Amino acid sequence: MKINHRESERHVLAIMVDNEAGILAKIAGLFTARGYNIDSLTVADISNDHAISRITIVTNGPPQVIDQIEAQLERLVPVHKVVDLTAAGPHVERELALVKVKGTGEKRVEALRLADIFRARPVDTTTESFVFEITGPPDKIDSFISLMRELGLVEVGRTGVVGMMRGSEGV
Structure with missing residues (x-):
């Protein structure tokens, strides 16, 4: 085919x-x-x-x-x-990602600022890097990762999508 x-x-x-x-x-x-x-x-x-x-x-x-x-x-x-x-029909999709970013100075400040905008939270911090936890629809995570590439992206781990129908009915 x-x-x-x-x-x-x-x-x-x-x-x-x-x-x-x-x-x-x-x-x-x-x-x-x-x-x-x-x-x-x-x-x-x-x-x-x-x-x-x-x-x-x-x-x-x-x-x-x-x-x-x-x-x-x-x-x-x-x-x-x-x-x-x-x-x-209408359903909810979410994914979790861990995103490691290295950087110092302005890049470090910008990574924290963007993480705040995306509601990503730092789950590990050193003087040279962060590991952020972010959840949301896949396109939100894609956007966050794309922005972090410019700031020193080191590594990404993603869970994959989970989804559920909206409303009171189950699958």
Whole structure:
């Protein structure tokens, strides 16, 4: 299948699965088999008895391919539910990042000023560097990182996107 990138859309998929060995590899394999990249992937145990995990995947593709991936995911035995948050309606997305910046003098002052604007908080400080913690939508984190590049960005660690539908209904 030839991909028309103009038709490609970003999708956030929430997948409820049995918490068992190998399920993540099976799910990633579905994307690999179709030649699609996983832009972000998070996994967390969500049940008291540790039996169920929630996997959140951010990917890009034409709607028909996303529909096929969703249908294939639903056919896997350990998968309980698949929800395309993007298609389902209004939802909230957040990500956490740790951003290490080195600098002295004016660059150090500017890094602190920008961190304050972005509501990033220093979680480690030395006389030559900071590690900032920032949470928010991915585009906010991208913007913060871009500005820190000019001031002495050293390292970035990102958790990946987690998403949830707005309102009182659960996935």
